[in-house]
Amino acid sequence: MTSQYAQAVVDGVLSGGVYALMAAGLTLIFGVMDVINIAQGVMVVLGAYLSYALSVHLGLDLFATLVVTVPALFVVGVAVEWLFMRRLADRDRTAMSILVTYAVAIIIEGILIQVFGPDFVQLHGPYVDKSVHVLGFYLPYIYLYGFMLAVVLLGLLYALLYLTRFGQALRASLQDRRAAELIGIEVNRVRTLTFGIGVAVTAAGGMVFGATNAFNPNSGYDLISRLLTIVILGGLGSIGGALVAAVFMLVVEDVVAVAWSPTWSTLVFFAVLVIVLTFRPSGLFGRTAVRAQ
Amino acid sequence: MTALLEIEDVHKAFGGLQALAGASLAVEEGAIAGLIGPNGSGKTTLFNVVTGYERPDRGVVRLQGESIAGLSPDRVFARGLGRTFQLSRIFGRLTVLENMLVATQRRQTWLRGVLRHAGSAAERARALELLEFVGIAELAALPAGNLSYGQRKLLELAYVLVADPDVLLLDEPAGGVNPTLVNQIADRIRELNRSGKTFLVVEHDLGFVMDLCVPVTVLDQGMALCTGMPEEVRRDPAVLDAYLGGADEDEVEGAAEAVR
Amino acid sequence: MTGETSLLRRGGVFAATLAVTAAFVLFPLVFSNPTTTSIAFFVLIYMIAATAWNVFSGLSGYIALGHAVFFGAGAYTLAVGAEKLNVSAGWTPFALVPLAGIVAGAIAIPFGLISLRTRRHTFVVITIAIFFIFQTLAFNLSFTGGSSGLQTPFPLWTAVGYNQRFYYVALVVLVATVAMAVVVRRSRLGLQLLAIRDDEDRALGLGVRTSRVKLFAFTLSAIPVGMAGAVYAYFLGQIFPQFAFDPLFDITIALMAFFGGLATVVGPLLGALVLESMQQEFTLRFSAGGGIYLIAYGALFLVVILVMPRGVVPTLRDALANARERRAGSPGPGVRVHAPLRSRP
Numbered sequence: 001m002t003s004q005y006a007q008a009v010v011d012g013v014l015s016g017g018v019y020a021l022m023a024a025g026l027t028l029i030f031g032v033m034d035v036i037n038i039a040q041g042v043m044v045v046l047g048a049y050l051s052y053a054l055s056v057h058l059g060l061d062l063f064a065t066l067v068v069t070v071p072a073l074f075v076v077g078v079a080v081e082w083l084f085m086r087r088l089a090d091r092d093r094t095a096m097s098i099l100v101t102y103a104v105a106i107i108i109e110g111i112l113i114q115v116f117g118p119d120f121v122q123l124h125g126p127y128v129d130k131s132v133h134v135l136g137f138y139l140p141y142i143y144l145y146g147f148m149l150a151v152v153l154l155g156l157l158y159a160l161l162y163l164t165r166f167g168q169a170l171r172a173s174l175q176d177r178r179a180a181e182l183i184g185i186e187v188n189r190v191r192t193l194t195f196g197i198g199v200a201v202t203a204a205g206g207m208v209f210g211a212t213n214a215f216n217p218n219s220g221y222d223l224i225s226r227l228l229t230i231v232i233l234g235g236l237g238s239i240g241g242a243l244v245a246a247v248f249m250l251v252v253e254d255v256v257a258v259a260w261s262p263t264w265s266t267l268v269f270f271a272v273l274v275i276v277l278t279f280r281p282s283g284l285f286g287r288t289a290v291r292a293q
Numbered sequence: 294m295t296a297l298l299e300i301e302d303v304h305k306a307f308g309g310l311q312a313l314a315g316a317s318l319a320v321e322e323g324a325i326a327g328l329i330g331p332n333g334s335g336k337t338t339l340f341n342v343v344t345g346y347e348r349p350d351r352g353v354v355r356l357q358g359e360s361i362a363g364l365s366p367d368r369v370f371a372r373g374l375g376r377t378f379q380l381s382r383i384f385g386r387l388t389v390l391e392n393m394l395v396a397t398q399r400r401q402t403w404l405r406g407v408l409r410h411a412g413s414a415a416e417r418a419r420a421l422e423l424l425e426f427v428g429i430a431e432l433a434a435l436p437a438g439n440l441s442y443g444q445r446k447l448l449e450l451a452y453v454l455v456a457d458p459d460v461l462l463l464d465e466p467a468g469g470v471n472p473t474l475v476n477q478i479a480d481r482i483r484e485l486n487r488s489g490k491t492f493l494v495v496e497h498d499l500g501f502v503m504d505l506c507v508p509v510t511v512l513d514q515g516m517a518l519c520t521g522m523p524e525e526v527r528r529d530p531a532v533l534d535a536y537l538g539g540a541d542e543d544e545v546e547g548a549a550e551a552v553r
Numbered sequence: 554m555t556g557e558t559s560l561l562r563r564g565g566v567f568a569a570t571l572a573v574t575a576a577f578v579l580f581p582l583v584f585s586n587p588t589t590t591s592i593a594f595f596v597l598i599y600m601i602a603a604t605a606w607n608v609f610s611g612l613s614g615y616i617a618l619g620h621a622v623f624f625g626a627g628a629y630t631l632a633v634g635a636e637k638l639n640v641s642a643g644w645t646p647f648a649l650v651p652l653a654g655i656v657a658g659a660i661a662i663p664f665g666l667i668s669l670r671t672r673r674h675t676f677v678v679i680t681i682a683i684f685f686i687f688q689t690l691a692f693n694l695s696f697t698g699g700s701s702g703l704q705t706p707f708p709l710w711t712a713v714g715y716n717q718r719f720y721y722v723a724l725v726v727l728v729a730t731v732a733m734a735v736v737v738r739r740s741r742l743g744l745q746l747l748a749i750r751d752d753e754d755r756a757l758g759l760g761v762r763t764s765r766v767k768l769f770a771f772t773l774s775a776i777p778v779g780m781a782g783a784v785y786a787y788f789l790g791q792i793f794p795q796f797a798f799d800p801l802f803d804i805t806i807a808l809m810a811f812f813g814g815l816a817t818v819v820g821p822l823l824g825a826l827v828l829e830s831m832q833q834e835f836t837l838r839f840s841a842g843g844g845i846y847l848i849a850y851g852a853l854f855l856v857v858i859l860v861m862p863r864g865v866v867p868t869l870r871d872a873l874a875n876a877r878e879r880r881a882g883s884p885g886p887g888v889r890v891h892a893p894l895r896s897r898p
Contacts, residue, residue, distance in 0.1 A: 110846070267690065
């Protein structure tokens, strides 16, 4: 019995890592630009479809497809920011960003339906259905690789943020936009690149998601709801928070699925958020709202 | 005799930063008290604590003998304490008159009349009266976002007066405003004071404060350094030290001479 | 709320309202084709929901994406109520519509209490989370019939008459909703909501009881949505959890309100009219899949948001006002100066 739970915890941690990657992108975008990218969910699906197309038509290994999809989604992110987000005025920026990114999400979903049709597909590879048996646990290869990929990418993200000048500029913009502008940081360029990076990571997440779930163009909604929940729980703008929240939520969900039933686990996922927010309105690691100036 | 507004030993820290470290201050009824101090001394934080925007970690804030520390800003306002902000905050998308109508009267119960047409004739009349008083009545129908900086300061002053507060906390009422307007504002404050209102004014413009306020308190690093008549405070070496920072006795004397 | 409007303008507005109301009333009699009236019915349902949503979100700036909870609650109230109370088909089930509104309002109170404690950004997400909780409950609780849903009574009316009757019921609810929206917009509540939208903390410092104001408006906005859900459920004859609690519903009504203009009364009506008719037309024409429809819908939306960020109605209104002033030769465009509020002696 306990081994079932332990397995659930392991599953949760592994898949949590992948969700963390996608959520990190989302929270980064919010932290730097005050923008909530509703399209993040469908962009994951886009990444999954791109990997699908490459693996099916060119026979590429799933991880190899990332070489194409990650830069491709980076470009998509930069394009979206440059074309649309930039035009948003500062007032009501967040509310407007919800609508704009939602419109973008609808367009992307429409394109996916036209190109790939509405049927469910899934990514396949030699290791997708196999697991490695370690210490009495079954670690599906795909989750394991996905988790390692997430760790690597999050590590790269960390390095970018803390070891490069661009990362410095990004963190400065994250902490205090106006101050960053005053120092002369080209906030616009930082924003565009950040949006691109935030979206690019979805390519990686998308590939793993696509290999572990059957998906169709409609799958973006459920995804974005989960990503938003994770991001809010972790605290908007906090990447570490997103990581902790993602793993926590996924573990809770998987454990509840075992303890209770899979149907209720979805409910618990969202209920956790509601409960946490009731006691800590700014999330686990969020910046507490200062009321006055 | 208890002062109208009593602030005793207030502490407030933000993470590692101790913004207020035992600040104490008393404002007598009918006074126009001044609060000065170098940047970062905690003046705005003190205002925030008194008006309910921040909770003090420790300490007492009393209005007319009753504790108000930790009350939310709307309740503080209902007790008769109004406050302006350093960078004037107005409701940009509402008209100037509508801005005036937002402020709620003190004894008003909320549910009754919440669906009644905004702004009764009496309320509008009073609003215009107050706008007239600060001199921007002709702008009543303009969206407040169109107002100039100085006009916004006047609007903010006008709408905190709507509920006829007993005490007004003004955060840099003369900041960034042209000299004519500064005098206008000072005159208005004196007029309101004559009609019974008490003031606590934070200002960087020392001339403004020395001219208008009695007594003056100096805040430095979250604590009150001294309180007294403007002249005394001006000459106090500890005060000069705080402003000029770590100078020795002779230099301080010299600087004091120059300021006089 | 602008300054005193001249008698002529007010007369004009009154006449226009009368004309539009007449058009709404006569529509199903003139265009009685059941396909058309069916579309018209759905348009009305969305008009109700978008208008009600706007009363809270449009005025306060708190974007709620969980109103589908109220819609679904209303739908299920009618379905469950009709079943438990053994209500026979016909006009009687409509009596459950006000009950549906009350149920929705009752749910709004704890919903609001939990979610309104958070900042705006968090608020959006918590409404989504609460929505998903309700959706899951609907899927899994026995009295909601689980994933097979519930049936509602099926009145034996002719196709034409069926649609017409439902249309008029929806119209009655719509009129009541619009009336509520107008009252709120002009009231102290409306003003306080707008103040909260512009600067919530400043409003707090002026004595506005922001928590109460928001909760009250939130609850008010839930009631018509619940009623719309009930009418909708009865019209369809069967409800399923994924349609009664549909995440697209939330974003659709938000888009409609934005399209037309937040914080206006007419805006959501216009938005619902345009967007819902569009959606219905597209579903009829492009029955297989919805790819092209989605692309067109999204693109239209982007264009409107970027070109007219305040929505169609306010943008047009300003354009007209500026044109009028330029003709009259007054101070330049962009500065609206209306007649003074004090009457001259």
